[in-house]
Amino acid sequence: MKKLLRDGSHLLRVAALFGAGIAAFFVMRGLLVPSDFGRYGHYRAGALADNQKRAVSYAGKPACLDCHSDVADAQKGSLHATVRCEACHGPLASHADNPDVKPAKLAPERLCLTCHRSIAGRPAKFPQIDPDEHAGGVECTSCHQPHHPEQQEEKKS
């Protein structure tokens, strides 16, 4: 037995080296792995909070209606009632937080035609026009009130 140990002592050195390596690995693991890792699953629990950290650019219609409740009334009965404010007016969280920040003026032609220009693929029931033929290319808002586009049209006809 002693002879085996003597002849195999170099193997014990190897084993010791491996053991030291594995021990170092566990120490490193204790040092480097974030403490909240694995709390809910195989990930760092703090990542949930990290994903929530971004600043909001779009305030959302309820925030707009806090001050501009008249628009909700204007939209009543119109197909545009379900269109949310920022879909046309752009990101306005900065304005909702601080009303002194003025929203940009909109270009109605480009804006209205984004949705209402007639192209193949839009559902047939969806109101769409050829801008050249529809009312000879005048500005949309000369006949249509954007918050309630149907009303203005009736008025005109």
Place this chain on the structure above:
Amino acid sequence: MDTSALVHAVEGYMYPNEVDLQWSVLIVLYPFITGLVAGAFILASLERVFNVAAVKPTYRLALLTALAFLLVAPLPLQLHLGHPERSIEMYLTPHTSSAMAMFGFVYLWYLMAVLVLEIWLDYRKDIVLTARASRGWKRTLYRVLALGSDNISEGALAIDDRVGRFITIIGIPSAFLLHGYVGFIFGSVKANPWWSTPLMPIVFLFSAIVSGIALVLLVYMAISFLKGREIDMPCVDTIARYFFYAFLIDFSLEMLDLIHRIYEADESFKSLDFMVHTRLYVSQIVVQIGLGTLVPLALLALTQLVRLSEPARKTFYSIAGSLALVGIFAMRWNVVIGGQLFSKSFLGYTTYKMAFATREGLLPAIALLVLPFVILAGLIVLLPPWAEEKKAAEAPEAAA
């Protein structure tokens, strides 16, 4: 990167996020290198475990070759990662469902518990003898390599031999695991029909064996030529025979995959078929199948069936070996790059624009292919594979 140019190189429709390739030539290098490692080791184990005495002259060389390439293997990955400084996370918090994560441990196991240990046990006697016969820093170096042990008695060497044999035995499935795993990393991706097949680990493994054998064959012949040593022809002939058998199996497996795809012709087939006939034509049909498989197979078949002279055999082996290495590199290219050239919508294709002097360009790829040979040269000096050289290395020390 000029991505707008890339967008214009799209044919048909690709999901917008698919247009840029994710995995570059460095990721082609990685399975190529680990394949060489596995193949070289299998060749070494032929002697140790299966007692094919004829290949003994290449035993140590094969092990050193495997080590040189295994040390370089993680480098293409590090260059490719968006955050290489975080790569330790794969060891600290490995996701057990991820083949890539588990591969980190397979790599470590293979490097330390198999390859390094086997080399150490086989060389230990020579390391101790060199330490005894040296002076100064060289003596310290070899004493450290011997882990301070000076015991090379018969009993100690007998233990070394038994343990070494045991390690080689577990080394064979470990080598299979090493490269089969790389195949599984691709083969298990259900989203990609070019990759997703249970045959992938097997095909990768056998092509690895072919490439590893070809490499050791070429390195052995090259080193012998450079050092003016005589090439052991029975050794080389035996290696060539195993090279031929492995190649036949590899070719059959790849043809099986191809025939299966053509026959079943599932939803991805037309798109993949078009890709192979256009964007992958040169790399797959011409280089991988033609030059890289059929030509070397024909040359090897000729050496097995016809009695050729020694110089003729050496020439054929050299050509076959070189072409096989190119062909197997092309196979890795076709799998990795090919798998990203077509859209997962099966409606379009993109192109791979390989840069030259960028982090993932051609230049670092070439450097990473050259580096293992530099390391191998160093290893051969440190741990001479053949007895006559070792004695020559010792003689001037002893005289001094």
Place this chain on the structure above:
Amino acid sequence: MTLDRRELFATAGKYLIVTAATAKVIETFLAGATPEPAAYAVADHWWAMILDIEKCIGCGNCVRACKAENNVPLEAEYFRTWVERYHVRGEDMEHPDVDSPNGGYDGFPDKYAKNDGARTFFVPKLCNHCAHSPCVQVCPVGATFVSPDGVVLVDKSYCLGCRYCVQACPYGCRYIDPRTHTVDKCNLCYHRITKGLLPACVENCPTGARMIGDLKNPKDPIHAFLRDHKVQVLKPQMATGSKAFYNGLDGSVR
């Protein structure tokens, strides 16, 4: 040097215990913990999306809103969400003409004649937030995961940028952010939905083609929608547990 076997085990044992204890102490006291998100209870929600093909007009509002809200690079190779236009000629389901110019960011040009007999429609695409996500399965380190409320999120401070998840996603919804060199993708505007707001794409869709639903909330309209409409998911054969349900999806859609 000879080592007595007893001595060997004793020494090794001592080293092991000291190392383990040290590791535990370091873990508890030195590595800090990140505070939990307040008020929003993750366990109370299970998010899903509805995409109504019958309502999508391909205006591209969603694509623009998403890029604005989430600071997505404006180039044509990076999209958290995009819109595709399909033009299916008659019975040929296998070869639709598909285009997505800049992901639909600038809307769609007038490419097809209106009455050419083909079936043309728009398909919004985004991360499907799969319940059995293949991208989560392959991540080597746990940098992407399914949150307890059903959103597939990315941990940008942990991601290595190995791109395995990008390869594994059957829907092509992931990309590498060239600025952070980590992966990025739609996260259902997690910073908005945890505050009771709608995702930017839903907020800005003028026709209501996009809807977010909380499957765990019995009063959520998504339950009525799923009851009353025949819906499909993309690539059902992949069995990813996709939670993006398409109403009116055509068989030619990939």
